[in-house]
Amino acid sequence: MGAEQSVGVHPPASNAVVDANIGLNQQPMPEIKNNAPVPAGNPSALVIVGPSGVGKGTLISKLMSENNMFGFSTSHTTRQPRPGEVHGQHYYFTTKEQFCQEIAEGKFLEYAEVHGRIYGTSKQAVRDVLVSGRVCVLDIDVQGARSLRKSDIRAIYVFIAPPSLEDLAKRLAGRGTEGVEQISLRLSNAKSEINSLNEQGLYDYLIINDDIDEALAKLGEIARRAASGLDPEPGQVPTSVVIEDAPLPDIAQYIKDAAAPAPAEPASQPSSSIDPSTSAPSQPAEEEVMKQQGLVASGDTSATKQQGLVASGDTSATKQQGLVASGDTSATNLTSSATPPQQLLPSTTDMTPVTTSSVPPSLAPHSNGNSHSSLPEPSHNVNPTTTNNHQHPTIQQESISYSLVNQVQEAPYVSLPAVADASAATESSATGSDQLQRLVQASGIVPSVATLTLNVDAGVERWRGRVALITGASSGIGSEVCQVLAGAGIRVVAVARRKERLEDLQRTICVDMGIPSSHFLPVVCDVTKEAEVATLPKIVAKRWPGTGIDILVNNAGMSRNDASLFEGSVGSWVEMLSTNVLGTCMCTKVVLQDMMRRDSYGHIINMVGLSGHRLPDGPQGGGFYCGTKAAVKMITEGLRQEARGRGVPLRVSAISPGIVETEFFSVRAFGDVDAVRKATSQFKCLDPGDVARAMLWCLSAPDHVEVNDIVIRPSQQMI
């Protein structure tokens, strides 16, 4: 698509002209000016996504029969038509060769290989809806949604999820349009499709299609929103989806049950409207239908065929058993032999009251036959920074069942007493310094760096009320930076793994320092877990609507003292690499995406450390840790150059302190608390406040100044 159009937004205009990207010299298109802002009130497209059999077609059909303002974008597919499906109405049925040729001709907005067949939305299909003056409704798979998200089509994206995978299996079986193997494939793909809910920003709404009427009511509301051109409301998708292991549903049995006299499925759709679902339970399996000739199926629903389906289901029951067995086996094999090192994996489920949670290893996104492998890339421009390149190791497992957890949090998990509220009364007028002054006077408590902020450079004032996210906030430098920035009137998101430490920090900031609790958000999150990191912008947007992360301090980092290249622990290498390098990069990416979305660029500060510049204890095996820090140093420069290359006003700084008196040394020595004393007793080391002050100075620089690298060493530190 390129950056020219906002397809799906505009109703037809009388002065229609040919649009170069859509329609390709065919019918006239509504006039769409290049890069023109979308006028408020123009409708958005409505993109419906969800696993096969969840009820997308059923819902769309009902929605359209209720209101004729919606028009269905008829997709192309290389799969065979099912009985009753009409060419040009349910799909344009085509051959793979023809499809590929038309892809090459640039006729598709998006396309993907789904469950072994190619499906795609042609520009013409969307155009046909637009010229009819209706709101375009698309039923596409997850890959298609990802592609469209990268285009500049204005749309509301709705994910329809089943109440459980068992229900999904029953619906697929009950529909009677696929055989056991195709259903197994679709069910297996459903796991990764549901898992796509964890992709931050991909969907705007989630509807669980349990009760069809309730689901329809919810979809109707969203559809009217799209029709009115309203933006989606924020925070409508859970922060995390966890799919739990469970035995594979016995699909063959479901097919048998569904074939029994009275299948308990909702009524089939009105024949007058477009119904991509074809819900008649007596239709033959797709494998059977594929043998039929011609594009328009006969609609044969004879009892003979129905018997054939049952027989085919029966026959496949044996295979089904085989699938379960082989799935189990492969799961075991993969888990034992292919489990990557711990820190690179999404963690196992943690249902404690955390604000972010992880997807179990078995559910890491995978292609499951849905890959684009044999297909060329979609023709519209793809911004590389918005591409979702999931690098998770893939472990496939044939056991499924899932649950949605952690609806976007309403509030931080710690509620603190009224002291914060008292200060909140003066929040709007008081400066951070005022608040600290009051605190110091009232309580007699002098936080270690509180006084610092009494002399905050005026440059920091412009960050007041904006949002800073600090990783590794539970102790040392991270904790101190949170206090300093909160004291400067900046809203602080403190990210760390240890909940208790965050609670302590919250008490320090909101009680001891008297910062309003409305300015502080503690988030339990492991920066090595992509799924957790991905939820951070959403949590921030939920807590402070209309805002986003303006400042990112990538402080989380760690070292281990058993990392010799001769005999070190690979686990320790992985921990360091995943925390120091990948954690930094993943946080950076989600924050950049948030900044891009808001077109508002702030400041990213990376903790490089002196170890990114020199190697003090190479003979003792310090090379690996220093290597990770050197990587962060170069990545910092890479980020700066990427930002420059894109012409965005992001500022990027690196801080490199020498020895700071923190827990770093005890972590390095696997919890030996005495290690801190040993490492810091030779001379007066830096304290975390020294580093926090340097960061504040970076932030206070005027717009035309970017502080690149600050190296600070204790006066007596030699190397």
Ligand SMILES: Nc1ncnc2c1ncn2[C@@H]1O[C@H](COP(=O)(O)OP(=O)(O)OP(=O)(O)O)[C@@H](O)[C@H]1O
């Ligand atoms: N809420 C519901 N409860 C029970 N059954 C339902 C519900 N919604 C839809 N169904 C049934 O589930 C089956 C699958 O629905 P449908 O064909 O609409 O799914 P779909 O998401 O469009 O699938 P596909 O992506 O393969 O086209 C149909 O038989 C339909 O009647």
Ligand SMILES: Nc1nc2c(ncn2[C@@H]2O[C@H](COP(=O)(O)O)[C@@H](O)[C@H]2O)c(=O)[nH]1
């Ligand atoms: N990426 C796209 N996916 C599409 C399109 N049209 C349909 N679909 C998806 O395919 C599956 C399977 O459909 P079925 O009709 O064979 O059951 C379904 O989940 C649809 O969402 C498309 O144009 N692009």
